Amino acid sequence: MSPFAWEATLHWGAVALYIGGVTLFAWALIFARPDKIRLATWTTAAGLVPHTIGLVLRYVHVGHGPYMLKYEVLSSNAWIAIVMLLIFVWRKPNWGSVALVALPVSILMMGFGLFTNPEARSLPPTLRSMWLIFHVVFNKLAVGAFILALGAAVVLLRKLKGETGRWLDRLPGADVVEAYTVRFIGFGFVFWTTTIGAGAIWANQSWGRYWGWDPIESWSLVTWLAYAILLHARLFFKLGARATAWGTIACFVLSVLTVLIFPFVFPSMHSAYFQ
């Protein structure tokens, strides 16, 4: 079997386990079987094993981290998001419902990545920098945190809609869910800030300038500002929970556009990645 065949097999194995995990989460929550939450968590965690091996194999095969291709970037983003989800659900088992949003989003990312061109591309010299690692890792952590914020926002909207059910009732009150949503945004904001900072320092090392209004540089600033608008609007105008939830969703869409879509649309020095 070729290295990619191994990677693909492991990735699809992980996807199967994640689907099993999300099914178990749904079963546990819809049919009010809290005892199944642990099983769902373990099944999802089991998916991390082939997923991690797949990513390590990829690293060995191409000789660099998951920075270049859609397949690598999306798979590693999903990995980070699932690890963050599991840590959260492990500490707060009542919050299993967040998995019903975060897991499908992660599975979709992986699935989309698996259908893209996996042909390895070499790392250009400018990308061979320690700052790339900080830049990329914190970006992935930010995406992971924003996915969790998205999950919490969706749960919050359902609660605000007045929906009830055993699994919704098991969750804390809407004010707590809202606080968690904002806290996830906060973590994402911290990581996104670090992504921009690391990128700026790296740009200065490579080109002698830390900011050049490159389209993706600028869009990452727009995303940062959008989250800043949301946080300031909450602070100044006591934005309601529903507005906060919708704002979180809108900001998530913007962050996804910045990371995954705009590099294709606007000519940028970031276009070399995620091909």
Place this chain on the structure above:
Amino acid sequence: MLRLKALALRRFLRSPLVIVGEIVAIAFATGLGASLPQAGSATVESLARLREGGEMQSMLVRVFALDDLFHSRWFLGLTLMATASLWIVILEQVRRLRVGWTQRMTPAHFSSAPLRAQFERPARGGGTEPLVKVWAEKRFGLTGSVMLHVGLMLVIVGGACRALFGTEAVVDLVEGETLPPTAAAWAGQFSGILGQPFRLNSPVTMNSVKSAHYKDGDLRELQVEVSVEGAAGAEKSQLAVNHDLKVGGGRLFLGSDFGPAALLEWEKPGVETKREAALLAGVGKGRYEGISGGPEGMRAYVRARVGPEGQHPSLVELRVMKDGALLFTGDARVGQSALLPDGGRLALRGTPFWARLRGSRDSALWLAYAGFTLIMAGSVIIFTLIKLDGCLVITPLGATERVFLAMKPQRFAPLFAERFQRMVEEEGGSAADIAPRKSVEGAPAGSAASVEKADPVGGRTAGASVFALLLCGLVLGPGCQPSAREEARGLVEHYNQVVSEAYRRGDVKLIDPVVGVKEGRKILGLIGVRLDLGLTLDSELLSLDITGVEQQKDEMRVRTKEQWRYRDRKIGSGEQVGEASKDSYEMLYVFKKTEGAWLVEEIQFTSDPKVSRKQTTWIAERGAGHTTANSSNKAEVQKP
């Protein structure tokens, strides 16, 4: 009076609506600038399209400087206004921090704490005096917001200093070349409004360029050795991609722009010998290409390969052209010459490497770095260190005592509810003793209603809609893209330009970036046939109409009507062979997206081509019978 005006201005700049408005405006402007072609980075064509895209568009571009938005006066004004607001906020936050840090809390401060409980329990101690305990945790958390905003201010000040006094310069140096300590020695200068042109304090010589490549030829590592002249003589230093070098006068950076330089000598009887270094730039997979201008409008197209160990090329591919005619095509080794018409010669004297150096001087860099550090530290503190004030008052009541316990987290109060309940239970109370958390309008917390009522405007849906609209505006406003038809026209035009040039130069490698395998093979054959006959094809696109575009996910089918003028020319002299032809076609281009690029997979005639000349040149050359090009021998119709 003046003081009153200043106060009013300060109140205006500090108002929440103005602050949020400023952030929204900056975000929108940034999105717009990121989406539209900008002077200095976009291509001339895209800038021209933006500037001349209709009366209204041209007017908007002119008035709002949309083609150079980040240097426009209104963007500068907006940034200044936001900076003024930021300054006022910082002053206020520092004052609040001082007060908050030194504030001595008393139980009275906790009367409206979001988490509080009061209950009675059997007396545990024997005292008669009330016990009052007030404490504060993670007080450092108060500094987060101040740090973040001060950091932002430093970055803005650092950026402004750079824009005013900073300077950048760029130069391409060939191995062995010395860069004199003058500003004029640099090929390009980009100085701030008040900045001095960049120059080094002493001469710098580029001794050698070392490169390492991947198996497929792509660049992996790049390093140059330079000698910097100093009082104690020349000092050797290394400079590499991502590893700058501090020298007198500024810092030097090495990008990945590098390649072999073809040292060419143009000799022509009666004309002074012209020596030039043609800098060959990487086009991928270890291939490097460049152009050298010779006397009397001659141009040499040069191509070379760099080996995996970064060896200097020993052989270069040369094509000499003049007025669209190919005068010479062949390979040349160092020391060899190509013979040109009229007794001229083009000699290759060497293939040293060249590399692009950037110089930069920014005395405010430390401000920006300090700003980044503070922004990161501040945002971490805001969301991880949450200041918490607590209060415990135990009042003896004889056999019992009254316990008042309260907690005031700086933010995220609902997240501390569990901990507070545990504290209450440890003190002998129960969950029922905890006062319901109140939202702004007094509904018990924990219910959906409480959160809903916390919306003071009563229009959370409206708020959400406005927010969503703002974000949609951020994304959609600036992100408008040219139509599919315009994109199709651009693709067809680019394809035709590239393929015409490939026919003209007899250089099939030029078509690699625009064609897929199938169409590539066809063109390879057509160019090859001509080269065998000592001919090239000179073509000119007279008109192009896009008549239809169908786009699916990774496939675009473009229908066109085209008019071309063709003529075949003899290699060496450029003399026209046979008659010229003016042809009309109706075509279908099938583009496929491969690794992010649209490649022509197939081209078909959708109707019989109208060809004015009666016989194809090579048939005429061979003296074969007359054959009119028709749809049955489409491949031989000279459609580039």
